[in-house]
Amino acid sequence: MKYYILFGPPGAGKGTQATAIVEKYNLRHISTGELLRKEIAAGSELGLRAKSLIDAGALVPDEVVEGMIESEFNTVKGVAGFLLDGFPRTTAQAEALDKILAKTGETVTSVVSIMIPDEMIKERIRHRATIEGRADDAKEETIDNRIKTYHEKTEPLVEYYRAQGKYREIDGTGTIDQVRTNVFTLMDSLNG
Ligand code: AP5
Numbered sequence: 279m280k281y282y283i284l285f286g287p288p289g290a291g292k293g294t295q296a297t298a299i300v301e302k303y304n305l306r307h308i309s310t311g312e313l314l315r316k317e318i319a320a321g322s323e324l325g326l327r328a329k330s331l332i333d334a335g336a337l338v339p340d341e342v343v344e345g346m347i348e349s350e351f352n353t354v355k356g357v358a359g360f361l362l363d364g365f366p367r368t369t370a371q372a373e374a375l376d377k378i379l380a381k382t383g384e385t386v387t388s389v390v391s392i393m394i395p396d397e398m399i400k401e402r403i404r405h406r407a408t409i410e411g412r413a414d415d416a417k418e419e420t421i422d423n424r425i426k427t428y429h430e431k432t433e434p435l436v437e438y439y440r441a442q443g444k445y446r447e448i449d450g451t452g453t454i455d456q457v458r459t460n461v462f463t464l465m466d467s468l469n470g
C-alpha cells in the first residue's frame with residue numbers, strides 16, 4: 279500500500295487537489311478536518327469536544343486524530359493506498375503514524391507539500407468563507423491562530439520528513455490547474 283501525505287498550510291489547496299489525485303492513483307482521501315467536521319455535524323460527543331478547539335484555530339488532541347486514521351486504515355479496502363490530508367500535524371502524530379504503519383511492516387511513501395505564503399492563506403480562506411460557510415473560516419482571529427498553529431506545530435514536520443528523504447515541495451501559488459499538473463508530474467516521478 280502507498281501512504282502519501284498531502285502537506286501544506288491552511289488554504290494551500292490540499293482538499294482541492296485531493297479529489298483529482300485519489301481518482302488518478304486509486305487512493306482513499308482521508309482528511310482529518312473533514313472527519314472532524316462530520317462529527318460536529320452529527321453532534322457526537324467527540325464533535326462537541328472538538329468544536330471549541332477548531333473554532334479557536336487550535337489542534338484537537340493527537341490521540342483523537344490518530345484513532346480516526348487507524349480505523350480508516352483498518353476498514354477501507356480495494357484501494358492502492360491512502361492520501362492523508364491534514365494529518366500528521368505534529369511531530370507526535372508523525373511518530374504515531376510511523377508506529378501504526380510499522381505494525382503491518384509499512385512506511386510513509388512520500389510527502390507531497392503544496393506551499394503558499396501566509397498572505398495568500400488569508401486571501402484563499404476569506405474567499406472560501408463566502409462559499410462554504412466553514413465556522414473556522416468566519417473570524418480573522420481564528421484564521422490567524424490557524425496560521426500560527428501551523429508554523430509552531432506543523433512546520434517542523436518539513437524537517438522530520440526531509441531528514442528521511444521523503445519530502446517533496448511544489449509551488450501552490452499558481453492556478454488550480456497548474457498546481458494539479460505539478461502534483462501529477464511529481465507523483466508520476468515518484469511512482470516511476
Ligand atoms: P483542516 O480541515 O485540515 O483545515 P486546514 O489545514 O486549515 O486546511 P484547509 O482545509 O483550510 O485548506 P486546504 O489546503 O484543504 O485548502 P482548500 O483546498 O480548501 O482542519 C481544520 C481543523 O481541524 C484544524 O484547524 C484543527 O483544529 C482540526 N484538525 C484537523 N486535522 C487535525 C490533526 N491532524 N490534528 C489536530 N487537529 C486537527 O483551498 C482553500 C480555498 O482556496 C478554496 O476556496 C479553494 O477553492 C481555493 N483554492 C485552492 N487552490 C487554489 C488555487 N491554486 N488558486 C486559487 N484558489 C485556490
Ligand code: MG
Pocket residue numbers: 292293294309311
Ligand atoms: Mg482542507
